[in-house]
Amino acid sequence: xxxxRANTHCCWILASLFLxxxxxxxxxxxxxxxxxxxxxxxxxxxxxAGRSGGRLVVSLRGxxxxxxxxxxxxxxxxxxxxxxxxxxxxINRATQLTEPxxxxxxxxxxxxxxxxxxxxxxxxxSDGQPLDADDVLFTFRVYLDENVHAPQRDLLIVGxxxxxxxxxxxxxxxxxxxxxxxxxxxxxDGLAILPRHLLEKPYQEGKLGQIGSLPxxxxxxxxxxxxxxxxYVAGQRLVLERNPYYWKSDAKGNRLPYLDELVFLFVPNADxxxxxxxxxxxxMISQLGAENFFVLxxxxxxxxxxxxxxxxxxxxxxxxxxxxxxxxxxxMQRKQKWFREVKFRQAVSAxxxxxxxxxxxxxxxxxxxxxxxxxxxxxWGNEKLAHPAQSLERARTLLKxxxxxxxxxxxxxxxxLDSDGKPVEFSILTSSSNADRAKMAALLQDxxxxxxxxxxxxxxxxxxxxxxxxxTKEYDACVMGxxxxxxxxxxxxxVWLSSGGTHxxxxxxxxxxxxxxxxxxxxIEEQMSARTFEQRKKLYDRAQEVLAENQPMIFLxxxxxxxxxxxxxxxxxxxxxxxxxxxxxxxxxLKDGTENATx
Amino acid sequence: xxxxRTFVKxxxxxxxxxxxxxxxxxxxxxxxxEQDRKSPYLSPMRVxxxxxxxxxxxxxxxxxLRLREGSFDQYEEDPTEPHPxxxxxxxxxxxxxxFLPCRMHFFGAGNTRIYLLGTDAYGRDQFSRLLxxxxxxxxxxxxxxxxxxxxxxxxxxxxxxxxxxxxxxxMRVAELFLALPWLYLLFALRAFLPLAVSPLEAFFLIxxxxxxxxxxxxxxLVRGVVLSAKERDFVRAARGFGASNGYLLRRHILPETSxxxxxxxxILIPQYVLAEMTLSFLxxxxxxxxxxxxxxxxxxxxxxxxxxxxxxxxPALIMVPFFLGYLGLASSxxxxxxxxxxxxxxLGSLT
Numbered sequence: 001x002x003x004x005r006a007n008t009h010c011c012w013i014l015a016s017l018f019l020x021x022x023x024x025x026x027x028x029x030x031x032x033x034x035x036x037x038x039x040x041x042x043x044x045x046x047x048x049a050g051r052s053g054g055r056l057v058v059s060l061r062g063x064x065x066x067x068x069x070x071x072x073x074x075x076x077x078x079x080x081x082x083x084x085x086x087x088x089x090x091i092n093r094a095t096q097l098t099e100p101x102x103x104x105x106x107x108x109x110x111x112x113x114x115x116x117x118x119x120x121x122x123x124x125x126s127d128g129q130p131l132d133a134d135d136v137l138f139t140f141r142v143y144l145d146e147n148v149h150a151p152q153r154d155l156l157i158v159g160x161x162x163x164x165x166x167x168x169x170x171x172x173x174x175x176x177x178x179x180x181x182x183x184x185x186x187x188x189d190g191l192a193i194l195p196r197h198l199l200e201k202p203y204q205e206g207k208l209g210q211i212g213s214l215p216x217x218x219x220x221x222x223x224x225x226x227x228x229x230x231x232y233v234a235g236q237r238l239v240l241e242r243n244p245y246y247w248k249s250d251a252k253g254n255r256l257p258y259l260d261e262l263v264f265l266f267v268p269n270a271d272x273x274x275x276x277x278x279x280x281x282x283x284m285i286s287q288l289g290a291e292n293f294f295v296l297x298x299x300x301x302x303x304x305x306x307x308x309x310x311x312x313x314x315x316x317x318x319x320x321x322x323x324x325x326x327x328x329x330x331x332m333q334r335k336q337k338w339f340r341e342v343k344f345r346q347a348v349s350a351x352x353x354x355x356x357x358x359x360x361x362x363x364x365x366x367x368x369x370x371x372x373x374x375x376x377x378x379x380w381g382n383e384k385l386a387h388p389a390q391s392l393e394r395a396r397t398l399l400k401x402x403x404x405x406x407x408x409x410x411x412x413x414x415x416x417l418d419s420d421g422k423p424v425e426f427s428i429l430t431s432s433s434n435a436d437r438a439k440m441a442a443l444l445q446d447x448x449x450x451x452x453x454x455x456x457x458x459x460x461x462x463x464x465x466x467x468x469x470x471x472t473k474e475y476d477a478c479v480m481g482x483x484x485x486x487x488x489x490x491x492x493x494x495v496w497l498s499s500g501g502t503h504x505x506x507x508x509x510x511x512x513x514x515x516x517x518x519x520x521x522x523x524i525e526e527q528m529s530a531r532t533f534e535q536r537k538k539l540y541d542r543a544q545e546v547l548a549e550n551q552p553m554i555f556l557x558x559x560x561x562x563x564x565x566x567x568x569x570x571x572x573x574x575x576x577x578x579x580x581x582x583x584x585x586x587x588x589x590l591k592d593g594t595e596n597a598t599x
Numbered sequence: 600x601x602x603x604r605t606f607v608k609x610x611x612x613x614x615x616x617x618x619x620x621x622x623x624x625x626x627x628x629x630x631x632x633e634q635d636r637k638s639p640y641l642s643p644m645r646v647x648x649x650x651x652x653x654x655x656x657x658x659x660x661x662x663x664l665r666l667r668e669g670s671f672d673q674y675e676e677d678p679t680e681p682h683p684x685x686x687x688x689x690x691x692x693x694x695x696x697x698f699l700p701c702r703m704h705f706f707g708a709g710n711t712r713i714y715l716l717g718t719d720a721y722g723r724d725q726f727s728r729l730l731x732x733x734x735x736x737x738x739x740x741x742x743x744x745x746x747x748x749x750x751x752x753x754x755x756x757x758x759x760x761x762x763x764x765x766x767x768x769x770m771r772v773a774e775l776f777l778a779l780p781w782l783y784l785l786f787a788l789r790a791f792l793p794l795a796v797s798p799l800e801a802f803f804l805i806x807x808x809x810x811x812x813x814x815x816x817x818x819x820l821v822r823g824v825v826l827s828a829k830e831r832d833f834v835r836a837a838r839g840f841g842a843s844n845g846y847l848l849r850r851h852i853l854p855e856t857s858x859x860x861x862x863x864x865x866i867l868i869p870q871y872v873l874a875e876m877t878l879s880f881l882x883x884x885x886x887x888x889x890x891x892x893x894x895x896x897x898x899x900x901x902x903x904x905x906x907x908x909x910x911x912x913x914p915a916l917i918m919v920p921f922f923l924g925y926l927g928l929a930s931s932x933x934x935x936x937x938x939x940x941x942x943x944x945x946l947g948s949l950t
Contacts, residue, residue, distance in 0.1 A: 271902035291903030294671065298907075356636045360721060363671040411700075412692055427795035432882065435901055442721060442887050446634050456795045457887055475794070 040122030041104060042249040049250045050570050050589025055261035057282045058582070059273045063266045064238070067221060067229065068212025069192040070142065070150045079578075080238065080264060083585050084126075085192030086224035086247075088117055088136070089185045093575035093583035096378065096487045098185050102131075102193055102224060102247070112180035112531055117188075119171040124245035125195045126228035127219065133167045138196040138203075140165040140175075148208055152191055159529070180529045182536045183490045190485075195222045214238070226257040226586040238264040248586055258589035277303070283569055286580040288562040289436060290363040296564055308561040308574040310367045310376040313483035315437060316553040317352075317428070317444060319345065321505040322473045323513060335426055335476055338418060343402035345551040350388065350395040351447045357557045361439045365562060369555040371544050372495065376558065376576045377487045380537065382544040392450050399451065406452050416452035425454040426476035429468065432459035434481075440556055441479045470507050479556075480504065485578060489527065489540050496524045496543065505552045516550045567591075606931040613924040620733035624693030627727035628707045628715075632888040633691065635712060635722035638664070640672040640908050643717040643725075651678040658683045663711040672907070682711045717910040719898065723888075725910060729917055732890035736879075737921070739806050739891075740872035744864050746810025747871075748817055752853070752860065755821025760829055760848060770822070773815035781812045782877070789883050798889040805884055809874050817863050821856050828855040858936040865929030869922040876918075892918060 064077040069085055072078050090101035100106075103117045123131040143152045144162045156163045159179025166174045181187065198220065202211050212221065218229045224247070227240035240262045248256040265282060267273055274292045277285040280302070288296070297305045319339035320332075328336075338344045354368035367374070370388075373381040388394070403419040416424040430441045441457040448455045455477075460468070468475045482502065484491045494500030498509040498517045512518040520543050527539035547553070563574040563581050571587040574580050619626055646659045660683040662676035688707045695701040707713060716725040758769040785808055796804065828834060834851050842850075872892075878884040879893025880900075887894065895914040898904050904911055 274902055289903070291901065291907075295903045295906055353636070359671075360636060360639050411694065429794075439720060443634070443636075445888065446632075446721070456797070458795050459882055460794075 040247070041120040042247055042255070043100065043120070044249055044251060044253075045256065045587060046251055047587060048571055049252045049254065050258040050587065051592060052254065052258050052589070053260050054258075054590035055263060056259050056284070056569070056585075056588060056590070057263040057265060058284050059265045059267045059276050059282045060238075061267065061269060061273065063235070064214065064264075066212050067214065067216060068208075069152075069194070070148055071209055071212070073151055075578075079582065080240075081192065081223075082225070082579050083227045083240065083262060083582060084223040084225040084229070087188055087191050088119075088193065089188040091186060091189040091486060091577070093577040093579075094573060096577065098189070103188070106185055108184065113177050115175040115177070115185065116168070117173050117175065119173070120247060121171070123224065123247055125197075125222040125224060126243040126245055127195075127198075127222040128245060129195065129197050129222065131193065131195075131224065132170045133173050135193055135196045136173045137165055137167055138200065139191070139194045142194060142199070142203060142208065143191065147206065148203075155187060155191075180531055182528050182530045183488055186486065186488055186490070193224055198222060227259075227262050230261070236266060238266075240264075246586065250587070257586035259585075262585065277564060280566075284563070284565040284572070284581045286561070286563040286574065286582075288564065290361070290365045290559065290562065291435075293365065293562040293564075294363055302568075303564055303566045305562070305564040306572070306574050307365055308563055308576050308580065310374060310558055311483065311561040311576045312374045312376050312485075312487065312558075313481055314369055314372055314374050314558050315440060315479065315481040315556045316369075317348070317477060317479050317556060318505040318553045319426075319477045320473065320475055321513070321552060323506070323509075332474075332476075334418075334420075334422065338424060339477075341402050342550055343398045344404075345554065347395040347398035347402070347451065348448070348453075349551050349554045350391050350398065351451050352444065352554060352556065353390045353447055354557055355390070357440055357443055360443065361436050362557065362559050366557050366559040369558045371548055371555055372492065372553070373489075373544060374484070374558040376561070377484070379487060379533075380489055380540060382541040384541070385544060385548050390447075395451055413449075414452040415454075423454065424452070425456075427456040427458050429458050429460050429465050429475050429478040431462040431465055431480075433462055436559070437479050437481060444479070444556075469504060470501065478504070483578075487577070489524070489536070493524065493528075497521055514550075516546050517552075520546050603935065606928070606935055609924055609927040609931055613921075613928060616921055616924060617737065620730060620737055622695060623727075623730035623734055624695055624701065625703065626705045627724070627730045628690065628704050628713060629724045629727045630691040630693070631723065631728045631731040631890050633723060635718065635724075637666075638674075638712075638714070638718050638722040639720055641674055641714050641718040641722065642908075643910050644714050645676075646684065646715075647681070650681050656681065656683070660684060661708055661711070661713050682708045682713070684713065685709050716913055717908070719895075719911065720904075725895075725913065728890040728895055729892075729914060732892045732895050732914065733917070733921075735802060735885055735889065735891035736872050736875050736893065736918075739802065739809065739875040740868045740870075742806045743809040743813075743871040743874070744867045746806070747813045747867060748860055748864060750811070750814035751817025751863075752821055752856065754814060755818035756825050756848060756853060756856075758818065759822035759825030760844070760852065762826075766822070770819070773818050776812065776815040779812070784812070785878060785883060796886070798885045801885045805875055805878055809871050809878075813867065813871070817860070817867075820859050820863065824856045824859055825852055828852045858932065862929055862932045862936070865925050865932055869918075869925045872918065872921070 060076050060079065062076055064080045065074050066072050066077050067081060067084065069081050072081055087101050088103040089098050089106060091097070092099050102119060102123060104120045105118050107116045108114070119131070119133065119136070125131060140156070140163070142148055143150045144156055146153070158177045158181050161178035164176040166176065168174055199208065202208050214232050215234070216229065218231070221229050226243055226246050228243045230241040231239040242257055242260050246256055250256060265276065267276055270289065270292065273282070273285055274288070274296065276282045278296060293305060320336065321339055324333050324336060358364060358366045358368050368387070371382060371385050375381065399416065404424070405417050406414045407417055409415045418424055428441050428444065430437045432438070438457070438459055445455045445457055465478070469478055482492070482495065494502040495504070497503060498506070498512045498521050501508055503509070506513055512521060523539045523543040523546070527536040530536045530539060561574060561576045561580050565572040565581065568591050570589045570591050571584060572581070573584060575583050577583065641664060644661045644664065646661055648659055649655055660681040662678055663682060664674040665677050667673040667675050684706055685708065686706050688704060688709070689702045690704040690707055692700065692702055714724055714726065716729065718725055719728070754769055754773070758766040788808060792804070829852055834847060837847055837851055875884060875891065876893035876896065879891045880897045882897065884893050885891050892914045898911055
């Protein structure tokens with residue numbers, strides 16, 4: 001759920017060019033037979049060479065539920081899994097572009113239907129077992145098995161059919177798609193390659209879902225990531241140690257990662273993370289709110305705070321546009337009459353003071369938002385979308401055109417009346433655990449008051465809020481935020497498509513409710529199978545325009561990614577894509593003569 | 600009489616404090632929900648008598664504050680123009696005592712805004728919010744106490760006067776209520792209510808809940824007093840002359856409970872104000888943007904506010920004079936009771 005930053009990306013591109021040359025050269029020279037069995041093709045990372053050793057401590061908001069990528073859905077588990085596992089092709093969090101990972105290279109057939117992936121030589125899991133094409137085959141068989149219920153499965157169904165995986169030789173695998181897939185090799189990002197030698201037996205016994213829980217013994221678990229399991233202390237911490245078989249090295253030829261240990265401390269909430277960081281118990285911090293970032297910035301002692309720029313999170317207000325059923329109360333039907341009126345939604349959008357949201361909620365560390373593609377996404381935003389400033393006059397004109405009128409209340413305030421003469425009042429749900437969104441709602445409430453609309457803010461615990469929005473559908477309006485996991489539009493597909501579960505204003509539609517939603521569905525599906533970036537961008541731009549015209553979501557603002565690290569941490573380059581500070585964990589190191597966190 | 604004088608002293612002090620809160624619209628310079636989005640977390644303004652040039656002004660004045668370049672909440676005084684504090688000027692509309700439409704405010708600063716106690720995250724005037732918040736919190740305390748005492752009085756009187764199975768039943772129920780973890784009960788109760796309740800509904804809901812939960816203790820006290828009172832000679836005598844139960848209760852027995860009730864009231868009111876604050880602090884009270892002392896304090900749940908803006912603590916401080924007043928009143932009530940009481944033993948020796 002991060003975005004990328006621009007500052008280093010030119011050198012990254014150069015570096016990856018250099019890299020592929022190097023890899024090529026490596027293969028040619030490595031043809032000399034003697035060490036063939038032990039020869040390794042390490043991925044050489046450019047950038048500052050560090051110092052080996054030391055321990056890095058970071059905090060997690062609560063315990064991860066599992067180490068098993070097949071059942072992990074919570075953010076904490078995914079963060080831990082991210083440093084213990086590796087994928088074939090990886091999206092560089094800084095450049096937002098793909099680069100080779102376990103796959104040394106890949107080739108897409110001219111018709112776009114077959115991807116040939118060549119693995120590196122000499123890859124080993126963290127327990128020393130070698131990896132070959134059979135592990136890859138096994139991995140995708142497990143992901144695609146319906147009985148496993150892996151969250152990755154949906155991503156691997158293209159054109160209604162699962163991706164077919166075929167082994168060519170011990171290091172070459174072909175992936176065959178039923179339909180062209182605009183996402184291309186990005187689809188491999190985040191799909192951890194699993195250790196067949198450990199998982200095949202549980203898989204055949206149907207017990208895959210039960211393994212990888214946190215008390216797993218260190219020798220029962222293996223991955224291809226930079227770190228491997230060392231120790232887990234329930235309720236306190238998870239200690240990972242350096243994977244000695246990791247397949248990357250620095251420019252000087254030192255095997256990565258530099259750190260000996262990576263420790264995740266479990267803390268209850270964001271404020272506790274701040275306190276731990278401030279007291280020096282942790283070395284890095286991310287996902288900071290603007291206010292806490294400000295507090296930490298004010299008293300910088302031995303650490304530096306970095307604003308990585310606009311992220312991919314988008315916050316928005318939406319109204320309940322679900323289909324009326326016999327269960328819908330008459331009052332709800334009356335309110336939905338306003339919500340369905342596109343001019344009403346446009347008027348609300350015109351009345352929102354986005355600039356105040358950025359200033360008061362994010363203390364200026366954020367950006368106003370008029371569309372789903374956040375400014376941190378450098379490639380996919382539609383630059384032609386209008387960014388109208390707050391205009392109460394425009395809002396009033398729109399409301400008047402839609403048949404609304406005003407009357408004077410007892411205290412002399414104006415009250416908006418609908419065409420039946422009833423006052424316009426509704427409630428706005430927000431998550432009680434998110435102070436930022438609660439603040440946004442309070443500002444919206446005041447903006448709407450200027451139009452004569454009485455809105456009430458109702459803070460709800462997040463799970464019951466989600467239940468109301470997606471299950472019972474008993475709500476008027478809601479302020480929510482979504483953070484895209486990748487810059488590619490594919491990561492927001494369930495928001496765009498009317499059949500999607502996070503198509504929040506009217507989720508999981510069996511039949512598309514409105515013509516404009518049908519148009520969005522068509523555009524999004526077309527761009528999915530379009531081959532070139534330009535084609536996809538054109539279709540995606542149009543989808544953004546349709547969304548902006550109809551305002552089913554009234555976009556508010558997008559926060560910057562705010563992070564911090566001790567001065568002693570080298571190679572600290574926070575990215576706007578998840579995992580914001582740990583994406584280059586293998587390159588992080590502790591500088592000479594400095595002390596790291598003492599626990 | 601000395602006891603009487605301290606009693607009046609406390610009563611007057613409380614009267615003044617409540618009068619200020621009651622006329623919050625007049626004493627507060629601004630509308631408590633009005634957002635001044637240019638000035639979030641503005642620190643309390645200094646009222647000057649001496650300007651930057653060293654000139655003395657008879658009329659106190661303030662300098663307007665401007666945001667320091669590139670910062671979010673650091674303000675500096677703009678010494679170019681002093682803005683004198685003006686009194687009795689026209690401003691935001693409000694309703695005095697809840698029904699008199701009015702625009703007159705006690706003080707203000709003309710063409711700039713004056714924030715005596717700073718502003719909150721939305722640039723709302725903390726001073727105005729404190730006064731208006733007092734209306735909610737204090738009124739909830741008073742009304743809740745009224746309900747509690749009414750319930751306590753009737754239940755205690757029935758239990759004490761009639762005795763027997765009704766006494767047993769009522770007192771067991773009272774024990775049950777004393778044992779209830781009422782905070783959790785409130786959480787549960789709130790979950791059953793409709794999602795969006797208007798501030799007024801929310802207010803009466805809290806009052807009803809706070810009031811209904813606390814009746815057990817006063818009821819036991821009243822029962823005790825009634826039990827002893829109904830055996831007093833004058834009550835027996837009245838009964839002997841054929842007085843009805845209702846008459847006896849009304850004329851002879853319940854007046855005996857008045858001092859107990861008054862003392863209870865003085866103790867309960869601050870307790871109930873605190874209960875309202877607790878509920879609002881936890882988000883179960885009146886919803887935003889209506890202020891109450893509890894939800895003014897709730898912003899302190901954020902670490903960043905806790906360490907950055909000291910004036911957000913002020914709502915916790917403001918209840919001190921009120922509570923002091925009530926506790927002083929309670930103790931002087933008790934003293935008065937002692938002073939007026941004719942010792943039972945001496946009474947006995949007289950007869």
